[in-house]
Amino acid sequence: MTDLLRLANIRWRADVPGESPRDILCGVDLTIRPGERVGLIGRSGAGKTTLAAIMAGLREPASGSVDAPVGAVGLAFQEPERGFFEETVLADVAFGPRNRGDTEREARDRAADALRRVGLDPDVFGARAPETLSGGEARRAALAGVLAFGPQLVIFDEPTVGLDADGVRRFREIFHSLADDGIAAVLVTHDLTLVLEDCERVVLLDDGRITWEGAAARLFDGCPEAWRTEDALGRVKRALVAIRVADAETPCTVASLAECIARRSGPSSTGAA
Numbered sequence: 637m638t639d640l641l642r643l644a645n646i647r648w649r650a651d652v653p654g655e656s657p658r659d660i661l662c663g664v665d666l667t668i669r670p671g672e673r674v675g676l677i678g679r680s681g682a683g684k685t686t687l688a689a690i691m692a693g694l695r696e697p698a699s700g701s702v703d704a705p706v707g708a709v710g711l712a713f714q715e716p717e718r719g720f721f722e723e724t725v726l727a728d729v730a731f732g733p734r735n736r737g738d739t740e741r742e743a744r745d746r747a748a749d750a751l752r753r754v755g756l757d758p759d760v761f762g763a764r765a766p767e768t769l770s771g772g773e774a775r776r777a778a779l780a781g782v783l784a785f786g787p788q789l790v791i792f793d794e795p796t797v798g799l800d801a802d803g804v805r806r807f808r809e810i811f812h813s814l815a816d817d818g819i820a821a822v823l824v825t826h827d828l829t830l831v832l833e834d835c836e837r838v839v840l841l842d843d844g845r846i847t848w849e850g851a852a853a854r855l856f857d858g859c860p861e862a863w864r865t866e867d868a869l870g871r872v873k874r875a876l877v878a879i880r881v882a883d884a885e886t887p888c889t890v891a892s893l894a895e896c897i898a899r900r901s902g903p904s905s906t907g908a909a
Contacts, residue, residue, distance in 0.1 A: 638669075638670070639667040639668065639669055639703075640668050640669055640670045640704065640705075640708065640788055640789055640820055641666075641667065641668040641691060641702070641703070641704040641708070641709060641789055641820075642666075642667045642668075642701075642702075642703040642704070643664055643665060643666040643667070643690070643691065643700065643701070643702055643703075644665055644700055644701045644703070645663050645664070645665060645699065645700040645701070646661050646663070646664040646665075646666075646687070646690060646697045646699075646700035646701075646702070647659070647661055647662060647663055647664075647697060647698045647699045647700055648660045648661040648683075648686055648690065648695070648697050648698050649698055659844055660683045660686050660844055661683045661686060661687060661690075661697070661844045662843070662844040662845050663700070663845065664683075664687060664700070664841075664844070664845065664846055665846070666687075666691075666839065666846060666849075668691075668789055668820050668822060669820065670788065670818055670819075670820055671815050671818045671819065671820055672815070672820050672821075672836055672837060673811065673812075673815050673820075673821050673823070673834060673835045673836050673837070674820070674821070674822045674823065674835060674836070674837045674838070674839060675822075675823045675825065675830070675831035675834075675835035675837070675838045675839065675852070676688070676822055676823065676824045676825075676839050676841060677824075677825065677826070677828070677831055677838060677839070677840055677841070678840060678841035678842055679842065680826075682841045682842055682843060682844070683841055683843075683844045684793075684824045684841055685714075685793055685824065687841065688711060688791045688793055688822070688824050689711065690702060691704075691709060691711075691789075691791055691822070692709045692710065692711035692791055693709060694711060704789070705788065707736075707785065707786075707787070708787060708788040708789055709787055709788070709789045709790075709791065710782040710783070710785055710787035710789070710790045710791070711782070711790075711791045711793065712778065712779050712782050712790060712791065712792045712793065712795060713778075713793055714793045714794040714795075714797060715797065715798065719778065720766035720767070720774070720777075720778070722766070723765060724762065724763050724764065724765060724766075725751070725756075725761050725762055725763070725764050725765075725766055725769070725777050726744060726747050726748065726751070726758060726761075726762035726763065727747075728766055728777070728781060729747035729750055729751060729777065729780045729781045729784050730743040730744050730746065730747035730784065731743075731781070732781060732782075732784055732785050733746045733747070733784050733785065736785075743784075746784045746786070747762075747780070747781075747784050748762065749784075750780035750781070750783040750784040751777070751780045753780065753783055753810070753813070754776040754777070754779050754780045754783070754810055755776060755806060755809075755810070756773065756776055756777060756780065761773070761777070771798060771799065771800075771803070772799055772800070772802065772803035772806065775795070775799065775803065775807075776806065776810070779795075779810065787819065788818075788819060788820065789819065789820040789821070789822065790814060790819060790820070790821050790822075791821075791822045791824065792811070792821065792822065792823050792824060792825075793824045794824060794825055794826070795807055795823070795825070796825070796827055796830065804830075808830070808833075808834055811823070811834055812834065823835060827875070828871065828872055828875035829875040829878045829879055831852060832852050832855075832875060832876070832879060832881070832897065833879050835852060836851070836852075837849065837850065837851065837852075838850065838851070838852050838855055840855075852897065853897050853898055854897075854898075855894075855897060869888045869889070869890065869893065870888055872893055873886065873888050873893060876893060876896055876897070881896045881897065881899070882896040
């Protein structure tokens with residue numbers, strides 16, 4: 637299968653006032669294929685958000701190459717609902733297509749289709765002011781603004797932060813529906829429950845480098861030493877308990893948790909609903 641996006645030897649350095657420049661990305665190679673669901677994980681400061689911005693074409697790498705079709709990648713920012721600026725939801729979602737040259741009718745048709753895709757009826761929500769939306773509705777309207785462009789790849793930066801259980805459920809439905817339509821999705825998150833349940837492939841970024849990638853069932857094969865602390869393992873165990881892969885009696889060790897994940901990936905696993 638032809639790669640949709642290809643990163644080669646991506647490097648990026650941050651200039652910190654009063655300090656020496658710090659390397660954020662140190663030679664990242666990554667490919668994304670059409671329709672696949674990829675989890676991008678790592679500790680805070682590992683470089684995930686910077687890498688997402690470079691993948692989306694919003695930031696130029698210091699060196700290396702980004703190979704993707706023009707306009708193919710959309711980025712759903714963390715808490716994107718803070719970026720509304722039009723008077724109505726429909727006008728805000730239509731802004732992107734209109735700004736790239738679509739006619740007003742084309743832009744509004746694209747916006748209406750995108751709103752339906754995220755579960756917001758344009759006849760109900762289109763004329764509303766963005767500030768009247770609930771948190772979950774605002775998050776979905778912001779995502780509609782990304783989808784209105786017709787991207788082939790959508791990158792989500794911590795999309796479930798601040799959402800209640802119903803909001804997370806709706807996000808997961810949208811996340812899977814993109815893949816069903818051949819749209820690739822990258823999930824940048826600290827939520828291991830989402831990664832284990834909803835992603836086909838996991839990419840682990842640590843100190844600006846991809847230190848491991850593969851199926852979720854093999855996540856512990858290459859996790860950094862820092863992930864083997866009692867606190868980190870506790871977070872992993874809680875994620876596994878939440879998706880009924882482990883239980884309260886499961887020992888909080890690398891071997892035990894890895895065994896739980898391996899069992900889940902076997903022939904009897906049914907995956908996410």
